[in-house]
Structures are given as C-alpha cells and as structure tokens.
Amino acid sequence: MKHSRLVVIGGGAAGFFCAVNAARLHAGLEVVLLEKTGKLLSKVKVSGGGRCNVTHAAPDLAYMARRYPRGQHFVKKAFGHFFVPDTIAWFADRGVQLKTEADLRMFPVTDDSQTIIDCLLQEADRYGVRVKTNSEVLAMHRTAAGHWQLDLGQGNTLEADAVCVAAGGYAQAGKFAWLQALGHRIETPVPSLFTFNMPGNPITALMGVSVPEAQVKIAGSKLQELGPLLITHWGLSGPAVLRLSAWGARELFTKNYHFTAIINWTPAYHETSMREALQAARGLGGQKMHSKNQFGLPSRLWQFLLTQAGIPEDMRWADMPAKAQQQLTKLLTAMECPVAGKTTFKEEFVTCGGIQLAEVDANTMESKKAPGLFFAGEILDVDGITGGFNFQHAWTSGMLAARHCVKG
Known part of the structure; x- marks a missing residue:
C-alpha cells in the first residue's frame, strides 16, 4: 500500500531536500514539513560565511568517507546512491551553478547562500510541500491502524504514513527522549567543530x-x-x-x-x-x-x-x-x-552523536526498529569536518529517505 502522507520533521537542509524530492518523485503524496522554530534553513544561511559551502569536490567515495570522524562506513554506503556529482547536477537542473575553489570546497557561483535557500523554497512551492513553522513534535506513536500519530502540543496532532526525522543535532541527550521511546538507542551528543x-x-x-x-x-x-x-x-x-x-x-x-x-x-x-x-x-x-x-x-x-x-x-x-x-x-x-x-564556530553548531547507525539502513535511511520511520542529516551519529561534508551528508540522506518513503 502506498503512503499518502509523509511528515518531515525539521526545516534544515536535510529536511527540505527530503521533502521537495519526496513530493517530486511520488505523485499524489502529501508532504508536510514541520519546523519547531520560526526560521527555515537557518544553518544554510550562515554556512561558509554566508556563501553556503554546498559540498566538496571529492575525487572518490573513499576520499570523501575519510572526512567523517563519525559514520565513515555508513556514508560510504549512502554515497554509493547519491554522491557529489548528483548534488551538482540536481542544483544545476534548477538553475543553480556551483563552483570549486582551490581547497575543493564548492559554493554557488553567486557566493550567496540565499541562492540555495531560494532554490529549495521554490521547489517546495512547486511541488506543494506544506511548510509549517513553530511546530514542534513532542512525541509520536503508532495508531491501531498502523499510522504514525505526531503530538504537536496543545492537543494538536498530525497523522502520517511515513515520517522522516531531520531535526538536526541535539546538544542535550534528553532531547532524544521522544525517539528513544520508539526503541532507538542514542550516542551521547557532544560538541564538534x-x-x-x-x-x-x-x-x-x-x-x-x-x-x-x-x-x-x-x-x-x-x-x-x-x-x-x-x-x-x-x-x-x-x-x-x-x-x-x-x-x-x-x-x-x-x-x-x-x-x-x-x-x-x-x-x-x-x-x-x-x-x-x-x-x-x-x-x-x-x-x-x-x-x-x-x-x-x-x-x-x-x-x-x-x-x-x-x-x-x-x-x-x-x-x-x-x-x-x-x-x-x-x-x-x-x-x-x-x-x-x-x-x-560562528553559528555553525555541529554535534557528534545521535541515532546509532547500526539501527538505520544506510541504503534507504529507514529505521530498522520502526518501519516507515526515516532519518536524515545530523540527527544521525554522522558528522564531518569543515569543507562541505556535513551538507553532502544532508543532501544524500535526505534524497535516500525521499526515494524510499513510499513503498511500491
């Protein structure tokens, strides 16, 4: 049975990439993106000194994987499905050209992160993604009918057939409690970068x-x-x-x-x-x-x-x-x-820690504990050094979750 509604939790790079691609790839799928703050794509805005270091012109998968202190084997598998050339092509197809600097970091030719933000927002609008800000998920559970029910507080709930958690890195372990309640183990978060x-x-x-x-x-x-x-x-x-x-x-x-x-x-x-x-x-x-x-x-x-x-x-x-x-x-x-x-470092807060990778399928980003639950981005125990590596993980994990959130 096909999913009729995907809810993406988190309005950052991974969340938006999952949402817009899921809506694009699966006709008839309703996609709702929830962001707990009033700001969308805030880390994209400030990254690279406001230029947005979109990715890294890595020569091969092995080179790229070695730039992740946590998650090397996991990202190497994932990158086999969506890698740097795919990212470059995806943005180029939408009129956003990237350039490579001497240290292999890649930026939009405009040198303006707003170019990336505008591209993602236009895609969301083009494919009818419903974006809701100031919407924090406090808990979620399975209903008797097998759907996901998300508790948004003040008596508000939202049902979904599939959920992608792309909520970023949490500074405190206690913030993961709602995911631990679903059976997932957490690598304790500590600061990185x-x-x-x-x-x-x-x-x-x-x-x-x-x-x-x-x-x-x-x-x-x-x-x-x-x-x-x-x-x-x-x-x-x-x-x-x-x-x-x-x-x-x-x-x-x-x-x-x-x-x-x-x-x-x-x-x-x-x-x-x-x-x-x-x-x-x-x-x-x-x-x-x-x-x-x-x-x-x-x-x-x-x-x-x-x-x-x-x-x-x-x-x-x-x-x-x-x-x-x-x-x-x-x-x-x-x-x-x-x-x-x-x-x-500036406003680019990054943590190491998050959802234990052994509990997530690196080929699809689906939870091995809870079918229909996906993860993307920094919520996973994956983090790269500076240079566009964390964004490439966001694009890749977001895309894989988007591809597989609907069961054929």
Missing part, C-alpha cells in the same frame, strides 16, 4: 594573524592536524583547529576542554632541523633578528615569538645567546598553549 579558548594568553593580542600551514597537536593524545591556523581574540581557530575538534570531539569532552595544544608554526621543520637552521642563520651576522624572518611567518607573529624567547628588538643574529636560541627553537616547533574552554 569548535575553536580553542586561551584566556589571558598574550598571543591573543595577535588576533587576525593567520598562518597558511601549521601543525597542531593535543598533548598526551594521538590527535594532530595540519592546516591553516588563525589567532583570534579568544584563542585559536582556523581549519586545523576545527578539524582537530571534530576528530577529538569525544576525547576533548572528557577533558572538559582543558588541555595543552602544541603548535609547530613551521611544520617543514622539527626541533633538531630548526635548531640547525637557527644555528646557520647566525651567518646573517649583523642583521637584526626582528627585521629578518626567514621562515615565512607573519611579521607580527615572528616578532611575538622573538619577544617570548627573550630576544630584544635590537639583537643581531650573530649575537643570539644559546639559551635564547633554544627557547626560540621550542616556540617555533613546539609552542605549548594551555586551552581552557571552547567557542562555537
């Missing part, structure tokens, strides 16, 4: 300074990342830190976000080779150290590191004391930065 707070650290005076490639390690762990690093007024950010926060989400949570980050500002060097390089630099003789930076670091950072090493502005290379050379070597290749807390 966050920046490192370093209150009182003098390096924060360099806010705005960035290094194109630095290595960041977490002391006492195997966690390390290489990539661009940005100094902010509260601490450290940039892709290297954000990727590290994703891979280390659970481990850093157990440390209550108090740990030591070790930075190599010059990853082409290690401690021994840097010591040798500084020794060789003594050959610069009478040149002042503060004005001669041979490691390609931003001048403000270079001067800061020299000052931290106790090297005054008028010191010449030939006069560098052995103790200062040793201190500078350590600051350049293994600077210790005590971290005490985290800050959400």
Whole structure:
C-alpha cells in the first residue's frame, strides 16, 4: 500500500531536500514539513560565511568517507546512491551553478547562500510541500491502524504514513527522549567543530594573524592536524583547529576542554632541523633578528615569538645567546598553549552523536526498529569536518529517505 502522507520533521537542509524530492518523485503524496522554530534553513544561511559551502569536490567515495570522524562506513554506503556529482547536477537542473575553489570546497557561483535557500523554497512551492513553522513534535506513536500519530502540543496532532526525522543535532541527550521511546538507542551528543579558548594568553593580542600551514597537536593524545591556523581574540581557530575538534570531539569532552595544544608554526621543520637552521642563520651576522624572518611567518607573529624567547628588538643574529636560541627553537616547533574552554564556530553548531547507525539502513535511511520511520542529516551519529561534508551528508540522506518513503 502506498503512503499518502509523509511528515518531515525539521526545516534544515536535510529536511527540505527530503521533502521537495519526496513530493517530486511520488505523485499524489502529501508532504508536510514541520519546523519547531520560526526560521527555515537557518544553518544554510550562515554556512561558509554566508556563501553556503554546498559540498566538496571529492575525487572518490573513499576520499570523501575519510572526512567523517563519525559514520565513515555508513556514508560510504549512502554515497554509493547519491554522491557529489548528483548534488551538482540536481542544483544545476534548477538553475543553480556551483563552483570549486582551490581547497575543493564548492559554493554557488553567486557566493550567496540565499541562492540555495531560494532554490529549495521554490521547489517546495512547486511541488506543494506544506511548510509549517513553530511546530514542534513532542512525541509520536503508532495508531491501531498502523499510522504514525505526531503530538504537536496543545492537543494538536498530525497523522502520517511515513515520517522522516531531520531535526538536526541535539546538544542535550534528553532531547532524544521522544525517539528513544520508539526503541532507538542514542550516542551521547557532544560538541564538534569548535575553536580553542586561551584566556589571558598574550598571543591573543595577535588576533587576525593567520598562518597558511601549521601543525597542531593535543598533548598526551594521538590527535594532530595540519592546516591553516588563525589567532583570534579568544584563542585559536582556523581549519586545523576545527578539524582537530571534530576528530577529538569525544576525547576533548572528557577533558572538559582543558588541555595543552602544541603548535609547530613551521611544520617543514622539527626541533633538531630548526635548531640547525637557527644555528646557520647566525651567518646573517649583523642583521637584526626582528627585521629578518626567514621562515615565512607573519611579521607580527615572528616578532611575538622573538619577544617570548627573550630576544630584544635590537639583537643581531650573530649575537643570539644559546639559551635564547633554544627557547626560540621550542616556540617555533613546539609552542605549548594551555586551552581552557571552547567557542562555537560562528553559528555553525555541529554535534557528534545521535541515532546509532547500526539501527538505520544506510541504503534507504529507514529505521530498522520502526518501519516507515526515516532519518536524515545530523540527527544521525554522522558528522564531518569543515569543507562541505556535513551538507553532502544532508543532501544524500535526505534524497535516500525521499526515494524510499513510499513503498511500491
């Protein structure tokens, strides 16, 4: 028997993609999309600095799957059914062209997230998706007739033949209670994609300074990342830190976000080779150290590191004391930065955790516990690093749920 009504819970990327494609693919299906807030596609709006990092131009499935700290095997199966070229084609068919940047992130050519929002809203209108804001689902259960009944509060209910939960990531485990009541187990949610707070650290005076490639390690762990690093007024950010926060989400949570980050500002060097390089630099003789930076670091950072090493502005290379050379070597290749807390990256809040993946069919997004119940997006225990990976998971999971929500 064919489903007559699909209810999609969540007005974000995954929810909209599921809703508009379900309505498009299944003639006669009534699709209702419920959003608990008054805003639709809010994360799409702010992502990529307001440009919307739609996806990532990955060369293959394996490359893409390795960018997910949680859910690698799950997304690899799912991407076999709807992958990056499919996303590009889907938007192109609707007049939205995407472009690839040097780091393989993909954006609309307009550089405006509103382009993606408008496309999805137009599709919803075109296929008659009923969008209801300020509509939160408090509970759901099976009726005697086998339908889903959704409790919207204040005595309001809604029946559905199929439901797709695309409600995003919940910060607190208690928010999953209504899904646990259906028999699903939850991986405890903890934050992912966050920046490192370093209150009182003098390096924060360099806010705005960035290094194109630095290595960041977490002391006492195997966690390390290489990539661009940005100094902010509260601490450290940039892709290297954000990727590290994703891979280390659970481990850093157990440390209550108090740990030591070790930075190599010059990853082409290690401690021994840097010591040798500084020794060789003594050959610069009478040149002042503060004005001669041979490691390609931003001048403000270079001067800061020299000052931290106790090297005054008028010191010449030939006069560098052995103790200062040793201190500078350590600051350049293994600077210790005590971290005490985290800050959400812009407004792009991401969690790791969610519905346990063993309980969901990666080929269809249908629950293995409750037929007719589907999941899409961040409600699942899947999260990617920055670069368009979380959106690709949203498009893929939304599309698979849309394809399979009606049983032929």
